[in-house]
Amino acid sequence: MxxxxxxxxxxxxxxxxxxxxGSLASLNSGTLNRVSDSDVFAAGKGINVAKVLANLGAQTTVTGFLGEENANAFERLFSDNKIIDAMIRVPxxxxxxIKLSQHDxxxxxxxxxxxxxxxxxxxxLGHTLSRLAQEHDLFVISGSLPSGISPVRLAGWIHFLCSLGKTVYFDSSGEALSSGINAKPALIKPNxxxxxxxxGEPDGSITDFRNYSQRLMATGIENVVVSLGDEGAVWLRHGEWIKCDALDVDIVSTVGAGDSLLAGFCWGYLQGWSQQKTFRFAIALSASAVSQVGVGVSDITDITRRVSEVNLSPI
Ligand SMILES: Nc1ncnc2c1ncn2[C@@H]1O[C@H](COP(=O)(O)OP(=O)(O)OP(=O)(O)O)[C@@H](O)[C@H]1O
Ligand SMILES: O=P(O)(O)OC[C@@]1(O)O[C@H](CO)[C@@H](O)[C@@H]1O
Incomplete structure (x- = not known):
């Protein structure tokens, strides 16, 4: 069947x-800093990914947890961006x-x-994931863990989704990353x-990343993407290791660049694109993210135009 x-x-x-x-000319620690152009965004890694995907046109559902005392800012974002709200309210x-961007x-x-x-x-949340799994194939889990959720619990959710044959893309850090890796999601995207x-290599090189990624692949993780900030990203898939350079853009804020990159990988998956087309698109999408404050797609034609400028090479 x-x-x-x-x-x-x-x-x-x-x-x-x-x-x-907020933005300021330069940030000085141990003294008063005055900020201009301040704003507040409903965010967090998974919500940023959801916003970008919804702006691209994906039917997007968010789940996870929302503090009930300031849930309204998030609810507004969901309704403005046609995101289906399956978040669980907690006390x-x-x-x-705080995100402070210097003029440089x-x-x-x-x-x-x-x-x-x-x-x-x-x-x-376990019940919600189970319900959503009846009508979705792709799950993207990103960000840190609040108090009350152990890395082992996170790995349990990833494992549960994978056992149902779902495709899980995963981006986290520290113990949550280690534990999530053990549950073998389809794609990981650490920076x-x-x-x-x-x-455990403080100055890991691309060669180190490649060696360890090959080992991860042998355990069942099909895709390892390592984002390299202004140097772009590398992606190992089915034994093929490719690098995309970052696009040259004027930087406004790098917050959420990784979330936009991950959203690009999800979008390529949903569209059934090739590895190369997906990678180029994701890099162009993340370049547009660093040239604005907050995430979201304001000009898809500019992103599409810049896709062809992305330099991709096997390494
Ligand atoms: N200075 C930059 N110039 C151009 N592109 C950039 C720059 N910084 C980041 N990018 C783009 O964004 C992608 C993701 O960046 P990065 O590796 O900093 O992710 P991250 O650390 O996960 O970000 P975050 O946690 O803030 O979402 C890069 O692969 C690159 O394509
Ligand atoms: O503390 P975490 O969950 O690792 O990261 C949270 C966060 O830094 O990630 C997003 C950018 O990627 C921001 O919107 C948000 O503040």
């Missing part, structure tokens, strides 16, 4: 955040994360701890620093 193909995507955000952004507030393009981020997730909400930390 052929596998039923579903068109939508589920983005899982366990630890959403209100990103409080307390989503965290505020350097961004300083301060991420706070979020709410604590009660055990009953963990069960509720250079996160992957180096996981390898």
């Amino acid at each position: 052929s596998k039923k193909i579903f068109s939508g995507v589920v983005a899982v955000c366990l630890n959403p955040a209100l990103d409080v952004t 307390g507030s989503c965290r505020n994360n 393009g350097l961004t300083t981020e301060i991420n706070f701890p979020g709410f604590s997730v009660p055990p009953s909400a963990l069960d509720a 250079q620093e996160e992957f180096s930390e996981w390898l």
Whole structure:
């Protein structure tokens, strides 16, 4: 019997955040800094991925947890972007994360701890994932874990989805990354620093990434993408290792660049694109993300135009 193909995507955000952004000429520690152009965005990695995918035209559902005390900012984002809300409300507030961009393009981020997730909400998420799995193939899980969710619990959810034959794309860091890797999602997307930390090689090189990625592939992870900031990204798939250079753009804020890149991989998967077409598109999408504050697709024609400028090479 052929596998039923579903068109939508589920983005899982366990630890959403209100990103409080500001720009300033330069940030000086230990003294007063005055910020201009301040804004507040309903964000968090999974929610950023969902917003980009919804803007591209994907039927997008978000699940995970929302603090009930400031859920309204997120609810507005979901309704403005036609995102289906399957988030579980928990007591307390989503965290505020501070994102300060200097005029030279350097961004300083301060991420706070979020709410604590009660055990009953963990069960509720399990049920929600099970329900959504009846009508979706692609799940993207990204971001850190709030208090109350252990890395082992996260791995359990990934394992559960994979055991149902679902495609799970995964982006996290630290212990959550290690634990999630053990559950063998279809794709992981650490950045250079996160992957180096996981390898235990503080200055991991592309050769190190390649060697370890080959080993991960042997365990069943089909795709390893390592994002390299202004150097682009590398992607190992089916033994083929390719690199895309980043596009040359004026940097406004790098916050959410990795989320846009991951959304590009999801979009390529949903469209059934080749590896090369998907990679070029994802890089162009992330380039557009760094030239704005916050994530989202405001000009798809510009992104499509820039796809052909992306330099891709086997390495
Ligand atoms: N300075 C830059 N110039 C051009 N493109 C960039 C720049 N920084 C990032 N990008 C693009 O964004 C992609 C993801 O960037 P990065 O590796 O910084 O992700 P990340 O650390 O996961 O980001 P975040 O956690 O903020 O979402 C890169 O692969 C690249 O295509
Ligand atoms: O603390 P986490 O979950 O690792 O990252 C959260 C975060 O830094 O990631 C997004 C950018 O990728 C921001 O919107 C958000 O504040």
